[in-house]
Each structure stands twice: as C-alpha cells, then as structure tokens.
Amino acid sequence: MILKSSNLTEIIKPRIKEVGLSFYLLKKNKLTLAAFYVIIAIIVLAILAPFIVPYPSHISEEANAANKLLPPSQEFIFGTDELGRDIFSRVIYGTRISLTTAVLAVGLALLIGVPMGAIAGTIGGWVDETIMRITDIFLSFPPLLLAIAIVSIVGPSLNNAVIAIALSWWPWYTRLVRGQAVSLKERKFIQAAEAIGTSKWKIIFSHVVPNTISPVIVQASMDMGGVILTIASLSFLGLGAQAPTPEWGLMISTSRNYFLNAWWYSIFPGIAIFITVLAFNLLGDGFREIMDPKTRKN
Template identity: 75%
Template sequence: MFSPEVFKPRIRELKLSIYLLNKNKLTRLSMITVLLLIALAILAPFIAPYPSHIYGIANPQDKLLPPSAKYIFGTDELGRDVFSRVLYGTRISLQTAILAVGLALLIGIPLGAIAGATGGYVDEIIMRITDIFLSFPPLLLAIAIAAFLGPNLQNAMLAIAISWWPWYTRLVRGQAVSIRERQFVKAAKAIGTPHFKIVFGHIVPNCIAPVIVQASMDLGGVILTAASLSFLGLGAQPPTPEWGLMVSTSRNYFLNAWWYSFFPGIAIFITVLAFNLLGDGLREIMDPKTRKY
C-alpha cells in the first residue's frame, strides 16, 4: 500500500501550478484560447453553417460576396463560405502541428537521451548528425524536403518533423548529461540495471518538463511553417481548406475581396500567438528559477 505522504509533494506542486496558471492572465487567456481552438477543431463538421462548402462545392452566383448575415466571413472565388472553411481549417492546422511535433519528439527524444546518457563516440556521432541538420534554417530545409517528396499535406508534415527533431535532440541531450551524474542514476548502475532501462526508465522521464515547454511553443511555429509551405504550393492542395493555402489563393483577389485573406490570416495569428503565450506560461510554471510567487 502506498502511503498518502508519498503523494503530498506532487499534490502541492499541482496546486502551485494551478495557482500560477490562474495568476498569470496572459497564460490563462492563452489556455482558454487553445482549448477553444481544440473544441472548434473537434466540432467543426457539426457547427460549420455550410459543411458542403468545406471541400469544394462551387456556388458561382455567390462568389466574392462581402461579410453579411448569410456569410459572416464572406465567400471566396467559387462562392464557398469562408467561415466554414476557416473553421474546418482549425482541425487541419492543429492536426498537422500535433502530428509533426509528435513525430519530431519520437525521433529527437530517444536520440538525445542515448547521446547524453552514453557519451563517447555514440554521443559524438549523434550530435554531429544533429549539427548537420541544424546548419540549415528549418523553413528552408522543410521547403527542400517537401519539394523533393512532392506537394501534399502529409509530405509537408514529414518535412517539418525532419527539420524540427534536432532541436529536441540537443535539448534532451543537455538534460541527460546532467541527469546521468545524479545519485539515483549512479545507484541504478551500481545494482546492475540495464543501460536501456536507465536511459528510458530514469533519464527520459526527468527530461520531460523542458521538452513539454518547448513542444508547446513549437506548435505555433509548426502551424506557421505548415501555412508557409501551403502558401508556396508545397503543402495542402486545393480544395483543402488549409489556412496558408487560403491566404495564397486569396492574394489574387485582395484588392476587391479583403475578407478572403484577412480571416484565414487572423486565424493563423491568433493560434500562433496563443501557443507562444502558453509555452511562456508553462516555462514559468515548470521552472522554479522563473516563477513569480
């Protein structure tokens, strides 16, 4: 049986985290915004006023109509409801960001933990490969990979993940180098615990906090990168209602239909800002050195 005393420190830490979250107004606002975006992404097919407009039914008689009671965000060049498409684009953008960051974590965390915990030539090989990837600007590398693989949303997600994993490898490796010198790791080695179990049972769990903070901030950056790839024609393809693709298409009509580019653009802005503010708030909560009591 576990004693209640074992859980008291974690309960105190949880209460402190909730207190700090509520104390920081920007973090609280960003959390509410992110939760609202997730809810909209889940419910988009059910609450979109014109679900048939999401993937391409044209209504030429209603093309490029300004915002009105019938179409609150106006319509596009094919007469489709911009609000329905922006709403459904929330699902596509969040899904793209979560999958791309998740894949980058699956690559970066194990490599960083193995490099930091093992040291020697293993560490040297992994980190030199990491340095090669880090020598390229992430967006430029993603553009090159997406162009090589072919223009579609799945390849764009893969390209982003490939260009993003080195950052997690370097972050986790730095944490692992510090953690491997702690007493509980040395004790595990002394009793003959297998190296694999030490890495993934002792070191990786203690590296998670900074990784969560970095990943939460990267979600906004990945959404922006995915939108950039779609804008350049290397990501989502028509008639997918992806925000970057909508902005790219709407530039031809900007002077006569400002709403067409404005609403997808403002959706990108709000989402990226919300994730950046949330990441800053989580960093303050999880790092005792930056906490403001």
C-alpha cells in the same frame, strides 16, 4: 501492505502538491490563463468543426457562381471565395487541419529527438559524438528551408509537409534532452541504478526520459505555434495542403489574386493564424515560467 500504502502516499503527495502549485501559478498569470482558454476554445472548434459549420458542403470543391466573392454579411459572416464558398465554414474547418497536422509534426519530432538526445547524453563517447554531429548537420539549415527542400524532393502534400517539418525540427529536442541527460547521469539515483546493474537502456527509458518531460513539454508547447506557421507557409508556397483542402495558408495563397477587391478572403484566415500562433506562444512562455523556479514571478 501498510508499508506499501505509506510509500505510495509519499510518492503521490509531492506530485499533487506540484500540480496544485502549477494551477495556482497558471491562474496568477492572466495572460497565460487567457491563452489557455483561447487554445481550449480552438481545440473545441477543431473537434466540433464538421458539426458546427453552417455550410459543410463548402469544405469541398463545390462551386456556386451566384455567391462569388460576396463581402461579409448575415448569411456569410466572413464572406465568400472565388467559387462562392463560405469562408467562415472553411476557416473553422481549417482549425481542425492546422491543429492535427501541427500535433502530428511535433509528435514525430519528439519521437525522433527525445530518445536520441537521451541516448547521446547517457551513453556518451562515440555514440554521443555521432548523434550530435548528425544533429549539427540538420541544425545548420533553417528549419523552413530544410522543410521546403524535403517536400520539393518527395512531392507537395500535407502528409509530406508534416514529415518534412518533423525531420527539420527533431534536432532541437535532441539538443535539449541531451543537455538534461548529461546533468541527470551525475545524479545519485542514476548512479544507484547503475551500481545495482540496471541496463543502460532501462536507465535511459525508465529514469532519464521521464525526468526530461518538463522542459520538453515547455519546448513543444512553444513549438506548436511555429509549426502551425510553417505548415501555413508551405501551403502558401504550394508545397503543403492542396486544393480544395481548407487550410489557412492555402486560402491566403489563393486569395492573393483577389486581395484588392475581396480583402475578407485573406484577412480572416490570417487572423486565425495570428490568434492561434500567439496563443500557443503565450502558453509556452507561461509553462516555462511555471516549470522553471528561476523565472517565476513572486
């Protein structure tokens, strides 16, 4: 029992130290810390959106011709759209949609890409060759172009946009994890596991995948901004969210016809996209610096 407690302490102590160092480095990097707080605020807005928007009924197709295209005022902070709906309420609710779809898209890409990369790098041989050649085929297309092609085939909708983005994004994670797996399989603890007869699948999912988490987290945090931008782009082209969904890209697309007379209609959803994407990019850069000792600033 004493031996078990001692071993547990030896395992936990380095982890606690590592977490403490990460928080210290996060606090030290003011830009990353600011981005972290902004993202926390965005997540809180997304969770509480249905309860804090001043006009919940304006999320749907409800129209009020009397309030059509009103400029920002005390009553309507961000002004109104062509149907008289409060843009502030729709932008805030759009936070929920953009974050949810981005998390789903990145999550699906991870579910496909991480296991395939770990399998390719650990098993090697013809399995590695097959997986990497399929990966190369997907990587030969720009992600946005491939997503547009997939959505065009299966039909425009937010759910199809999420699937299309995941299918165009997974090869990057496969490449990343495969490189990590090739390096890891030469490590002594992997060789020891093989020597005692541990199955390849157990080695992959119990040893290789957990040890590739750090670079995957960094890449995923950086990709969140790109995925939000891609979802907005698909919606802007009419291939993502459909009316009356208050999605930022769709709002900007609809506002094009009113830009000269109602600048606020496109400006505020655009600012929301800019702030969110910038915050995720800065946080991703900060995570990379924290988790990679080579890039840390003293």
